[in-house]
Amino acid sequence: MDSSEQDLKKYLVSIGESERRTARTVRRWSLVPLAIGLVWMTFSVWKVSEAEEKRELLENQITELQDRKLKLVQDNNLLQQRADEAAQAAPAIYSDMQALAAARETVAAASSANPSTTIEELKHVLTTDVKPSAEQRAKELWARGYQAYLSSNRKDAKKYYSLAAEADASYAPALNSLGRLAGEEGDKAEEEKKYREALKNSDDTYVPALNNLARVEYAKGNLDDAERLAKSALKLRPGYAISKELLSEIADERSRKKTTGRAGGP
DSSP: OOHHHHHHHHHHHHHHHHHHHHHHHHHHHHHHHHHHHHHHHHHHHHHHHHHHHHHHHHHHHHHHHHHHHHHHHHHHHHHHHHHHHHHHHHHHHHHHHHHHHHHHHHHHHHHHSOHHHHHHHHHHHHHSOOOOOHHHHHHHHHHHHHHHHHTTOHHHHHHHHHHHHHHOTTOHHHHHHHHHHHHHTTOHHHHHHHHHHHHHHTTTOOHHHHHHHHHHHHHTTOHHHHHHHHHHHHHHSTTOHHHHHHHHHHHHHHHHHHHHHHHTOO
16 A cells, blocks of 8 residues: 555544534533533423412412411401490490499498488388380390400390390390300300391391391301491491492402402303
8 A cells, every 4th residue: 555545544433533523522512502401401390390389378378368467357356246245235234333432322321310200211122113114124234244255154145135025025135145145055056036126126227236247247258238238327327337348358358259259251
Protein backbone atom coordinates (compact mmCIF):
# COMPACT_ATOMS: atom_id res chain seq x y z
CA MET A 1 0.00 0.00 0.00
CA ASP A 2 1.57 3.29 -1.15
CA SER A 3 1.49 6.51 0.83
CA SER A 4 -1.54 7.93 -1.00
CA GLU A 5 -3.64 4.95 -0.04
CA GLN A 6 -2.48 5.22 3.54
CA ASP A 7 -3.30 8.92 3.59
CA LEU A 8 -6.76 8.18 2.16
CA LYS A 9 -7.34 5.51 4.74
CA LYS A 10 -6.31 7.82 7.55
CA TYR A 11 -8.55 10.53 6.12
CA LEU A 12 -11.51 8.19 6.01
CA VAL A 13 -10.84 7.03 9.55
CA SER A 14 -10.60 10.60 10.77
CA ILE A 15 -13.89 11.42 9.02
CA GLY A 16 -15.55 8.44 10.73
CA GLU A 17 -14.23 9.49 14.10
CA SER A 18 -15.43 13.04 13.51
CA GLU A 19 -18.88 11.83 12.51
CA ARG A 20 -19.08 9.64 15.60
CA ARG A 21 -18.05 12.53 17.83
CA THR A 22 -20.62 14.73 16.14
CA ALA A 23 -23.29 12.08 16.61
CA ARG A 24 -22.42 11.71 20.30
CA THR A 25 -22.53 15.48 20.74
CA VAL A 26 -25.89 15.68 18.99
CA ARG A 27 -27.27 12.89 21.18
CA ARG A 28 -26.02 14.64 24.31
CA TRP A 29 -27.53 17.96 23.33
CA SER A 30 -30.79 16.32 22.30
CA LEU A 31 -31.14 15.15 25.90
CA VAL A 32 -30.91 18.71 27.25
CA PRO A 33 -34.48 19.76 26.27
CA LEU A 34 -35.74 16.49 27.69
CA ALA A 35 -33.88 17.11 30.94
CA ILE A 36 -35.17 20.69 31.05
CA GLY A 37 -38.69 19.41 30.42
CA LEU A 38 -38.40 16.88 33.22
CA VAL A 39 -37.10 19.56 35.60
CA TRP A 40 -39.93 21.91 34.62
CA MET A 41 -42.51 19.15 34.99
CA THR A 42 -41.17 18.29 38.44
CA PHE A 43 -41.25 21.96 39.42
CA SER A 44 -44.80 22.34 38.08
CA VAL A 45 -46.00 19.28 39.97
CA TRP A 46 -44.45 20.66 43.14
CA LYS A 47 -46.06 24.07 42.63
CA VAL A 48 -49.46 22.47 41.95
CA SER A 49 -49.11 20.35 45.07
CA GLU A 50 -48.17 23.44 47.07
CA ALA A 51 -51.16 25.33 45.66
CA GLU A 52 -53.48 22.43 46.54
CA GLU A 53 -52.17 22.41 50.10
CA LYS A 54 -52.75 26.17 50.39
CA ARG A 55 -56.24 25.83 48.90
CA GLU A 56 -57.11 23.06 51.35
CA LEU A 57 -55.77 25.17 54.24
CA LEU A 58 -57.87 28.15 53.13
CA GLU A 59 -60.97 25.98 52.79
CA ASN A 60 -60.44 24.67 56.32
CA GLN A 61 -60.02 28.21 57.61
CA ILE A 62 -63.18 29.35 55.80
CA THR A 63 -65.12 26.41 57.26
CA GLU A 64 -63.83 27.23 60.73
CA LEU A 65 -64.82 30.89 60.34
CA GLN A 66 -68.29 29.89 59.12
CA ASP A 67 -68.70 27.61 62.15
CA ARG A 68 -67.64 30.45 64.43
CA LYS A 69 -70.07 32.82 62.74
CA LEU A 70 -72.90 30.30 63.17
CA LYS A 71 -72.03 29.87 66.86
CA LEU A 72 -71.97 33.65 67.35
CA VAL A 73 -75.35 33.98 65.63
CA GLN A 74 -76.82 31.24 67.82
CA ASP A 75 -75.40 32.84 70.97
CA ASN A 76 -76.72 36.23 69.89
CA ASN A 77 -80.17 34.77 69.24
CA LEU A 78 -80.23 33.19 72.68
CA LEU A 79 -79.11 36.43 74.35
CA GLN A 80 -81.76 38.41 72.47
CA GLN A 81 -84.46 35.93 73.47
CA ARG A 82 -83.35 36.12 77.08
CA ALA A 83 -83.41 39.91 76.91
CA ASP A 84 -86.97 39.77 75.57
CA GLU A 85 -88.01 37.39 78.31
CA ALA A 86 -86.33 39.54 80.94
CA ALA A 87 -88.31 42.52 79.68
CA GLN A 88 -91.49 40.47 79.96
CA ALA A 89 -90.58 39.31 83.46
CA ALA A 90 -89.76 42.79 84.76
CA PRO A 91 -93.37 43.89 85.54
CA ALA A 92 -94.11 40.73 87.50
CA ILE A 93 -90.85 41.00 89.42
CA TYR A 94 -91.59 44.66 90.16
CA SER A 95 -95.05 43.67 91.41
CA ASP A 96 -93.50 41.08 93.74
CA MET A 97 -91.06 43.70 95.04
CA GLN A 98 -93.94 46.09 95.75
CA ALA A 99 -95.84 43.36 97.60
CA LEU A 100 -92.72 42.56 99.64
CA ALA A 101 -92.25 46.24 100.50
CA ALA A 102 -95.88 46.50 101.60
CA ALA A 103 -95.46 43.41 103.78
CA ARG A 104 -92.38 44.91 105.39
CA GLU A 105 -94.28 48.11 106.13
CA THR A 106 -97.07 46.09 107.73
CA VAL A 107 -94.61 44.20 109.92
CA ALA A 108 -92.87 47.46 110.88
CA ALA A 109 -96.19 49.05 111.81
CA ALA A 110 -97.14 46.02 113.88
CA SER A 111 -94.15 46.54 116.14
CA SER A 112 -95.40 49.94 117.33
CA ALA A 113 -99.17 49.78 116.88
CA ASN A 114 -101.80 48.53 119.26
CA PRO A 115 -101.47 44.73 119.14
CA SER A 116 -105.21 44.05 119.09
CA THR A 117 -105.78 46.63 116.33
CA THR A 118 -102.85 45.26 114.31
CA ILE A 119 -104.14 41.70 114.60
CA GLU A 120 -107.55 42.78 113.33
CA GLU A 121 -105.97 44.61 110.39
CA LEU A 122 -103.83 41.60 109.54
CA LYS A 123 -106.86 39.33 109.69
CA HIS A 124 -108.65 41.66 107.30
CA VAL A 125 -105.71 41.62 104.86
CA LEU A 126 -105.36 37.83 105.05
CA THR A 127 -109.06 37.14 104.60
CA THR A 128 -109.62 39.64 101.80
CA ASP A 129 -110.14 37.72 98.60
CA VAL A 130 -107.93 39.54 96.10
CA LYS A 131 -107.79 37.64 92.82
CA PRO A 132 -105.29 38.78 90.21
CA SER A 133 -106.41 38.90 86.63
CA ALA A 134 -105.69 35.93 84.38
CA GLU A 135 -103.03 37.92 82.59
CA GLN A 136 -101.37 39.03 85.82
CA ARG A 137 -101.36 35.45 87.10
CA ALA A 138 -99.88 34.26 83.82
CA LYS A 139 -97.17 36.94 84.03
CA GLU A 140 -96.24 35.89 87.55
CA LEU A 141 -96.06 32.21 86.63
CA TRP A 142 -94.13 32.96 83.48
CA ALA A 143 -91.62 35.05 85.48
CA ARG A 144 -91.04 32.07 87.78
CA GLY A 145 -90.50 29.90 84.75
CA TYR A 146 -88.04 32.35 83.30
CA GLN A 147 -86.08 32.51 86.56
CA ALA A 148 -85.96 28.69 86.57
CA TYR A 149 -84.75 28.72 82.97
CA LEU A 150 -81.94 31.13 83.82
CA SER A 151 -80.95 28.74 86.61
CA SER A 152 -80.82 25.89 84.05
CA ASN A 153 -83.78 24.24 85.77
CA ARG A 154 -85.60 23.28 82.59
CA LYS A 155 -88.10 21.04 84.37
CA ASP A 156 -89.45 23.85 86.55
CA ALA A 157 -89.22 26.31 83.67
CA LYS A 158 -91.49 24.11 81.57
CA LYS A 159 -93.85 23.58 84.52
CA TYR A 160 -94.32 27.30 85.17
CA TYR A 161 -94.55 28.18 81.49
CA SER A 162 -97.29 25.57 81.14
CA LEU A 163 -99.11 26.90 84.22
CA ALA A 164 -98.88 30.40 82.77
CA ALA A 165 -100.45 29.19 79.53
CA GLU A 166 -103.21 27.49 81.52
CA ALA A 167 -103.85 30.65 83.56
CA ASP A 168 -104.19 32.71 80.39
CA ALA A 169 -104.39 30.72 77.17
CA SER A 170 -103.78 33.90 75.15
CA TYR A 171 -100.56 34.86 76.95
CA ALA A 172 -98.08 34.87 74.04
CA PRO A 173 -94.79 34.91 76.04
CA ALA A 174 -95.67 31.63 77.75
CA LEU A 175 -96.54 29.95 74.45
CA ASN A 176 -93.38 31.30 72.83
CA SER A 177 -91.23 30.05 75.72
CA LEU A 178 -92.85 26.61 75.53
CA GLY A 179 -92.05 26.57 71.81
CA ARG A 180 -88.44 27.47 72.44
CA LEU A 181 -88.10 24.70 75.03
CA ALA A 182 -89.68 22.22 72.61
CA GLY A 183 -87.18 23.24 69.94
CA GLU A 184 -84.26 22.81 72.33
CA GLU A 185 -85.60 19.34 73.15
CA GLY A 186 -85.74 18.46 69.44
CA ASP A 187 -89.54 18.48 69.08
CA LYS A 188 -89.71 20.67 65.97
CA ALA A 189 -93.41 20.08 65.35
CA GLU A 190 -94.38 21.21 68.85
CA GLU A 191 -91.98 24.15 68.59
CA GLU A 192 -93.65 25.45 65.43
CA LYS A 193 -97.12 24.81 66.87
CA LYS A 194 -96.45 26.93 69.96
CA TYR A 195 -94.96 29.80 67.97
CA ARG A 196 -98.03 29.85 65.75
CA GLU A 197 -100.33 29.80 68.79
CA ALA A 198 -98.41 32.70 70.30
CA LEU A 199 -98.83 34.70 67.09
CA LYS A 200 -102.50 33.80 66.75
CA ASN A 201 -103.20 35.00 70.29
CA SER A 202 -101.24 38.23 69.81
CA ASP A 203 -102.63 39.13 66.38
CA ASP A 204 -99.20 38.43 64.86
CA THR A 205 -97.59 41.19 66.91
CA TYR A 206 -95.41 39.25 69.37
CA VAL A 207 -91.96 39.92 67.92
CA PRO A 208 -89.97 37.05 69.53
CA ALA A 209 -92.47 34.50 68.21
CA LEU A 210 -92.36 36.10 64.75
CA ASN A 211 -88.60 35.79 64.62
CA ASN A 212 -88.58 32.29 66.09
CA LEU A 213 -91.11 31.08 63.54
CA ALA A 214 -89.05 32.76 60.81
CA ARG A 215 -86.04 30.76 62.00
CA VAL A 216 -88.11 27.55 61.85
CA GLU A 217 -89.18 28.30 58.27
CA TYR A 218 -85.58 29.09 57.33
CA ALA A 219 -84.42 25.74 58.71
CA LYS A 220 -87.09 24.03 56.58
CA GLY A 221 -85.84 25.83 53.47
CA ASN A 222 -88.89 28.08 53.15
CA LEU A 223 -86.93 31.25 52.47
CA ASP A 224 -89.89 33.35 51.29
CA ASP A 225 -91.91 32.65 54.46
CA ALA A 226 -88.85 33.17 56.65
CA GLU A 227 -88.15 36.51 54.99
CA ARG A 228 -91.77 37.67 55.34
CA LEU A 229 -91.84 36.82 59.05
CA ALA A 230 -88.46 38.40 59.77
CA LYS A 231 -89.49 41.60 57.98
CA SER A 232 -92.71 41.68 59.99
CA ALA A 233 -90.67 41.45 63.19
CA LEU A 234 -88.44 44.31 62.03
CA LYS A 235 -91.44 46.42 61.10
CA LEU A 236 -92.82 46.03 64.61
CA ARG A 237 -89.43 46.46 66.24
CA PRO A 238 -87.01 48.39 63.97
CA GLY A 239 -83.39 47.44 64.47
CA TYR A 240 -84.23 44.05 66.01
CA ALA A 241 -80.76 42.48 65.75
CA ILE A 242 -81.61 38.80 65.38
CA SER A 243 -84.18 39.48 62.66
CA LYS A 244 -81.64 41.56 60.74
CA GLU A 245 -79.11 38.73 61.08
CA LEU A 246 -81.66 36.21 59.83
CA LEU A 247 -82.44 38.34 56.77
CA SER A 248 -78.70 38.46 56.04
CA GLU A 249 -78.53 34.65 56.27
CA ILE A 250 -81.50 34.34 53.92
CA ALA A 251 -79.80 36.60 51.36
CA ASP A 252 -76.59 34.55 51.63
CA GLU A 253 -78.51 31.31 51.14
CA ARG A 254 -80.26 32.64 48.04
CA SER A 255 -76.92 33.77 46.62
CA ARG A 256 -75.43 30.36 47.31
CA LYS A 257 -78.31 28.60 45.58
CA LYS A 258 -77.94 30.83 42.53
CA THR A 259 -74.22 30.09 42.35
CA THR A 260 -74.82 26.36 42.75
CA GLY A 261 -77.51 26.47 40.08
CA ARG A 262 -75.19 28.12 37.57
CA ALA A 263 -72.39 25.69 38.34
CA GLY A 264 -74.65 22.71 37.81
CA GLY A 265 -76.32 24.08 34.66
CA PRO A 266 -75.93 22.75 31.10
